Amino acid sequence: MTFNLLAALPALIPKAIEWAEAHSSFIEQSGQPLNDAFLAVARSVGVLHPELIRVAEVSSLPLPEDLDLKLAAIGTGLLGPGMVGLTLGYGVYVCRGHGSIRLLSHEFRHVYQYERASSIAAFLPVYLHQIATVGYQNSPLEIDARAHEKHHA
Numbered sequence: 001m002t003f004n005l006l007a008a009l010p011a012l013i014p015k016a017i018e019w020a021e022a023h024s025s026f027i028e029q030s031g032q033p034l035n036d037a038f039l040a041v042a043r044s045v046g047v048l049h050p051e052l053i054r055v056a057e058v059s060s061l062p063l064p065e066d067l068d069l070k071l072a073a074i075g076t077g078l079l080g081p082g083m084v085g086l087t088l089g090y091g092v093y094v095c096r097g098h099g100s101i102r103l104l105s106h107e108f109r110h111v112y113q114y115e116r117a118s119s120i121a122a123f124l125p126v127y128l129h130q131i132a133t134v135g136y137q138n139s140p141l142e143i144d145a146r147a148h149e150k151h152h153a
């Protein structure tokens with residue numbers, strides 16, 4: 001990685017929180033609530049309030065306008081090509097055609113993680129610090145989400 005994310009984190013975290021909160025609110029307004037099958041999937045990965053989850057289908061995940069934030073998101077692979085889901089609090093972005101049980105169970109486990117952390121502002125610094133130190137694939141929160149992926153409802 002040519003970009004020193006760890007050094008940049010203190011400046012990036014407030015911008016990342018602001019961006020994530022704005023998108024979470026947008027999904028809250030525009031997204032769809034879960035049907036019974038997906039409510040059960042969310043419950044099965046530990047989500048306390050699956051009725052609050054909203055899913056917004058998009059053609060591609062949104063990128064931050066802020067250049068530093070955008071470079072960091074792409075550089076770490078968080079919003080790079082090939083990423084088809086993103087969870088921001090109770091808001092889940094899913095790229096059209098990728099709304100499988102496997103992807104949604106993974107994203108719902110991130111919802112559980114946000115619930116444990118209590119807020120976007122509490123979750124993101126921990127998550128981004130993990131990614132800055134051990135990388136996306138090896139971050140404990142991603143390992144936990146992968147471990148809770150379901151292949152069937």
Ligand SMILES: [Zn+2]
Nearest residue numbers: 106110142145
């Ligand atoms: Zn994940």
